[in-house]
Amino acid sequence: MEVIFQSFVSGLPLLLIHFGVTLIMLALGIFTYVLVTPYNEITLVKKGNPSAALSFSGALIGIAIPLSVAMAGSVNTMDIVVFGAVAIILQLLGYRITDLLLKGLPSRIENNEISAAITMVGIKISISLVNAAALSV
Structure with missing residues (x-):
């Protein structure tokens, strides 16, 4: 015993330490996500927009999944930082490409269309799963 x-x-x-560093990376990823999102999801959530809440939740989960894989596969704290940064960049790039390809989707979320938000959540989580798998190779 x-x-x-x-x-x-x-x-x-x-x-x-690993847990704390990963949470800091998650916070930085979400902060950056808020900066690059074409609309202010946090303001929309505060106003009671369920579509924005779904989309923001998808972003949180979407960034957390590859970060958790980066942490699980890390040998040291620097691994978490380096691979976590790569994961966040890939995730945000995927989100931005989605916004550009599906131009009407962000405005539909602003207008509280739940179907658009559910689609966006599916895309965000799908990107994160592929991102996480790439990190685990």
């Missing part, structure tokens, strides 16, 4: 406890105590600081 003492060996298990010592293992826990010795590994806990690294776990907390």
Whole structure:
């Protein structure tokens, strides 16, 4: 039992550091997402727009999935930062390309069309799954 406890105590600081760094990366990714989104989702969410809330939730999940893979596959904290940054860039690039290809989708989310938001969430999560798989190779 003492060996298990010592293992826990010795590994806990690294776990907390990796967890904290990944949460910081998630916050930076979401902050950047808010800057590059063609409409202000947070304002729309505050006004009670369910479509914007769905889309923003999809972005949160979409950025968190590849970041979790980056953390799981990391050897050290720098791995999380480097591969996390790559994951965020790829994710945001995918979101931006989607906005450009499906020009009407962002404005439909602004207008609270749930079907557009559900489509956007599906796209965001799909991109994140491919992104996460690429990171795990």
